[in-house]
Amino acid sequence: MASQNVSEDHFQNHLETVRFLFDSKLDTMEAYTTKVIDICNKALTSGNIRHPPITHRIKKWESAEGTLRRRQRERIARQRLRTVVQSKGWSWPDWCRILGQEQCEEEIGPFQGPQQILDALHDFSGLRISLYFPGDVERVISLLSNRLQVTSKWRKDQDSDIAQKLENCIEVLNEPGAAGKAADLVKGEFPGYRATHLIVKLATKDIPPAKISPWKDIKVEIQIGTLIMHVWSEIEHDMLYKPLASQDQKISREEEQVLDIINGIVMTGEGALRQLETCIEIRQDQRTKDKSAFAISHHELGVWIEKYCSERAKPLVSHDWKSLPELFEILKTTGDHQHSKVESIVDEIFQDQDKEVRRDNISLFMLQVLCKGTFEAQPPSLELNGAGMLGPIAQFWATHFVHGLNMAIYLGVEDRFLCVDDTPKPSMTKILDILHPYHPYVRSVYKPFCS
Incomplete structure (x- = not known):
């Protein structure tokens, strides 16, 4: 008990340091997250993916502190469970897979310092990509993987009291049929909320030179799932788990059973969405045969x-x-x-x-x-009225230039339209030196311009 108190004191001291680091990173995280959202939006557009707007949030310290305390409890419980599992000659990686904890296999024992604690807050900044159809999930993962550095990927259920469930596993491991009973304590009757989570970093090419140092170690969590699954997740988390956690209470067995039933209904809804997706694909295929149809999107x-x-x-x-x-x-x-x-x-x-x-x-x-096929694609002829056509010709090219630039900006290809010449330009007096009829003088820095 004494060692546990010492460990808790160390953790509390570390949290105070983490609080300072956390506050100092808020503005940086907001800017970084904005960049990630921009890349995600472009990726989804490039894949012709239909989706509601991407949502995001930056954790407040109160929420972050609660998350870190929960993860500290989970790490300690996971360490105790691993000791029991290995004492029976069982494989710890296999058990992590059975319990749906494979992404946490190495997250063992109390945090050792402030930096490790801050690194564990991989959801400091979080994005949520909601999709209409389950079939789009893997496509989105592929699109994002081509544009962002994916450091971790897993399918995750709703955050209930993992630490308590791990402790319950430890209690039953010595009973007959221990493996099956322990697994049932963690897994419900239905899978329920199972969004895909990615931990990502920006690719080096997407980090501005001035941001390389402050942005180099930042990670963002992205949740990818169907709209129906995310809505259910919000209801379950905000109306049940979050209020109970704030009162240091636990969900009752009866409430857990009801939630598990609703999870089954949600999974049925996911199945219906897959059928609807197939029906829409059939209808779209039929429309591709109608040459008189107008595209609706x-x-x-x-x-x-x-x-x-x-x-x-x-x-x-x-x-x-x-x-x-x-x-x-x-x-x-x-x-x-x-x-x-x-x-x-x-x-x-x-x-x-x-x-x-x-x-x-x-x-x-x-x-x-x-x-x-556009009218007036060619400028007026100078031969029609000689010098009198200079004005209309100038107007023609000026109009086309402005329209062309506007269209380039609209299409996002203005970089192909504009050419910025960075070579140094001489001042008016320097030009007079360059053009002197008897003793022209050209400084070496202006030679590229003159040539």
């Missing part, structure tokens, strides 16, 4: 383009869609979002045999085809 437009390219034996390469929502809005404005017109535009792209058509460039190619 950029998602459907992408399906049409993808299917038609495959039928032409020219399947799109690269898994990234770019500018598809913008293309849809432009086609809808011009009235060219009819199925037959979309295919006609794609046909014209394929007339150029040298083009490599990909998901990330076909939107721009289609806009290029549209531009060919």
